[in-house]
Amino acid sequence: MYSFSCVMCFLSFYLMSNLVGNAKGCIDYDLDLIYSDKILVKCHSDDFNIVRRNFIRHNVTFLYKVAHNVYAFNIWMAETGLNAQRERNEADLKDPREFNIAELKASRELNETELEALYIFGGKDAFGNNRVKYIQQGEQLFPNPHVLPLERHTRDTRTIFEDNRQRQHSGIVCSPFYDPAHHIEDAWKAGYTGKHIVIGIVDVGIDGDNQELKENIAVEYSHNFVDNNNNYAPEYYGNYPELSTLTNHGNACGTVAAGVCRNTTCDPCSCGVAKDAKIAVLKTGKVMKFRNWPYPAMESSAYAAALGYKHNHIAIYSCSWDFNKPFTKLDFASEKALFKGYKAGRKGLGSIYVFPAGRPGNGFSNSLYTIAVNTIGVNGTLPGRRFVNTATLVSAFGDGNTRHDSGMVIRPLQWTTMHSQPNTTRCSNKFSGSSSATALVSGIIAIALQANPNLTVRDIKHILVESSTYTGLEETPNFKQNAAGKFYHSAFGFGYPNVMEMIHYAQNFTPLPNLVHYSVFVADDRIYGDKRIVDLFSNKSIDIEQITVDVWMKLPKEENVVLHLISPSRTEALLLDTIINRPPEDVDVDNRLHVHTVFLVNAFWGEISYGNWSLELRLQNRQSFPEHDLGAINITFYGTQKDNLNITGNGKRTNEYDLQKNGVDNNDRKVKGTQKYKNNVMNNTCNITLIIIFSIALFENNF
Structure with a gap:
């Protein structure tokens, strides 16, 4: 997981994390909101054509459906306004009420007058009735590209190029693939591998021809929400290996959650936790290049659309990006998508959304409709980014194949697949943090769903709480017992889940009271x-x-x-x-x-x-x-x-x-x-x- 912050924020965090023992971090409000050229509109489906026709008059063109009765539109800039002409009607141009939205700049927040104009002129029918119920400007979910990822500075002093050159290989990874305390490989031996469960990887895309992922990709449930097409592959800058830190992020998440496993003793690039589950690739962002540094370009409209996509077929949405947004509410489209999935997904059982815990007050992880996950550091220590988040439900060993791995030993971090040519395999062991932990817990939940496909989201939360433990960590003494006898940690939640315990609870789970x-x-x-x-x-x-x-x-x-x-x-x-x-x-x-x-x-x-x-x-x-x-x-x-x-x-x-x-x-x-x-x-x-x-x-x- 990568979250973006400023250098001053990093320096404050670095000094503070070396002086104090409690989990904490700095918050930079300069990165709070950055607006995009997208607007999100709520209207009844029967009124959509009226709204779409009226918006075209103002250089506002339809992109895609985000959720039930929620649609995304694009505001074309004045210099690219000709693109909007393709969908215009000559009669529309003579409308005296036309408001020149095309002059707006999408890099800033639309003021109330501008949104009022879109609301009033964009939704009127022939009788003057307004068909738009709600309108909101979209957001870019990451800040400016010159701001570097905080986590990049916390690993070691080597350059990213040296890091890639030393860690990429095409060899074999052997058991244990994951920390034995999770009992993942015991679940495989018992026949539980996530079979028939679909995990959506909400990320920057996955290489569809990658040998370690191809067999498990469910093409029929995959989509590119950035370009609104079926090309869900990530960007790849072959001459800039340092950019693979982000361009390979989706491949890495897919490998951990549900990567192909041919041999449970030794296998190329490790085995996925739910090794027989299917992967729905939900591409929600592009990786751009700025002065040879990578940065993700992701917008709230595309992200919300992915969260509501095929929710009767996709059981789990693994969302490993933390958007570095403390104290922020969700945009209404994302909350609508989460609510709809939670209530109606999986034919009423509820879609399961797994997010990194991230910063305090973060809208995605602090939602009732999601499960927030943190990563456990080497030997059970606090991870490098020490943010308190009371939304954290459980944690996982995401900084290495086992709790004893680190970037300074022979077997560092998680092994995952890399960008590669067709019919070839390249592996890397530089994946770690909450991204890895989120994908790992998503795979664990898939195994529990195989044991009992009728579990609701609330059931899964109960099973995670009851099956988790906190022993054997350096932070074990800092777990505090509440009045109900449960041990909780301000950074790790209820600890790390035991998959075999989850299977037991899943098979014997009785319906919960209302x-x-x-x-x-x-x-x-x-x-x-x-x-x-x-x-x-x-x-x-x-x-x-x-x-x-x-x-x-x-x-x-x-x-x-x-x-x-x-x-x-x-x-x-x-x-x-x-x-x-x-x-x-x-x-x-x-x-x-x-x-x-x-x-x-x-x-x-x-x-x-x-x-x-x-x-x-x-x-x-x-x-x-x-x-x-x-x-x-x-x-x-x-x-x-x-x-x-x-x-x-x-x-x-x-x-x-x-x-x-x-x-x-x-x-x-x-x-x-x-x-x-x-x-x-x-x-x-x-x-x-x-x-x-x-x-x-x-x-x-x-x-």
Whole structure:
């Protein structure tokens, strides 16, 4: 996995990671959002042709369907406007209402007026009715190309060219292919290899003629979402071997998740975890070249389209890219695709989305619809990128074939296939990190699904939690036991899964009780010494599975900010432990950064929701009260109803998760939020007196 950050951010991280033992990292807000020339539109399928025809008048042309009733369009630049003429009608050009969208530059955010023009003029039918329900500008999921990957600097002092030259080979890799604690090869011996399961590799593409992958590629479920065609091969710059770090990323992920295995004793380039599973290649980005440095070009519209593609056939979406986005919400198309897949994928059992944990508050990993994975470092140490993320459910040995491997020994990192000529094989052992761990866990889940194809997404989460262990690691002493007896680590989640245990649980799994959720909203905080604290009381008793914490904060720059959630049983979950580095220009007069984000918390799995909870914000190693505060928070508990309580009064029953609070299913038009809007929300919310809202919702068992 590669996430992009600035050199100053790296230096801060490097110094901090060598001075402190806790998992933490720096956050660079300069890389928050970069807008693309794509717009995402929600409209009913019956209205699509009206919307498409009207958009053509403004040099806005249709690209592809992203999800149900969500479509991607492209805004052509003035200098390339002739391309749009091909789809124009002469009569359309005479429309006096035409708004010159073609003059817009896609490298910046469209302002409210420009989006308003697209909304008003783009969706009118013959009777003047607007058919567009929602419109949003797309994003580039990576920053500017001159910003280098942070992970590249953390390995060793060799150049990338030397690294490639020394590590590429065409030899044989022998067992153990993966750390024995995962029991992957034991599962193979028992006949569980991921057979009949399709894993989608959401990445920069895979070489379809690669001998170590070709036999397992499901061509009928593969697609290129960048160019909207069936050529899903990655870019390859043969004269620049250093660029293979990224161009080979999809090949490497495919090798780990479901690479071809001819011999389980010794095999070229190792064996895939789910070695008999099929691979759906979902190409969502290109690898570009900037001064001989590679960088991925990926856009939210293509990524969202891949997440919703063929979800009745693709069981698992392995998404190994971390987009370096802390404290960010998903664009509505991605959230819509995840929601649709979670609810309707696999014919109602739910699509399984596996993501790297990444940075705190990251929208993809902190979603209820995904499974967040971290990597375990050499000998069970913290990985090189030490970000706390309470969304982490489990981790895997992604920094080597076994936990004892490293880049400084004879058998470093994970062995994977490389770009190669037809009928030839080249291997590399330079693949590692959360990318590797995400692909590995995706393969593990495929094995569990072979044992029981009827498992829901929620079932898989339960099985991962119950089958994971934490012993034999250098970080083992830092796993903390919660009140339900489960051991959790702020970076590793519940530890690493045991596949044989997963198979046992999968074969004997009994249906879970209905999932319920219950929310508490509080608008005030208080000062206690050097802390800002929000207190809340939960008067409903739920056996907790997951918790979401939707919080507004004002944070100081260049300080180590620590945020804890504490349960009635005094279990502590570390939501945030990071340095706020180089905040953007839109801060208040006190130079504080306004943050509105959602944390997904797993640390309280199995505990009871009833009682006093507190959210504590403080600065590390500071005695005096700093200039920071907590605004409104909304905490939602997800789990099973305790003792069959009869919910009355403010209790509310529903059969479907309400996504309107995130703007996904709200029919009112919305424009992409600005910092001014966020500040207004903060100011208005903090003036409200203490409000507690109780709501509970019953879910279907497969949701």
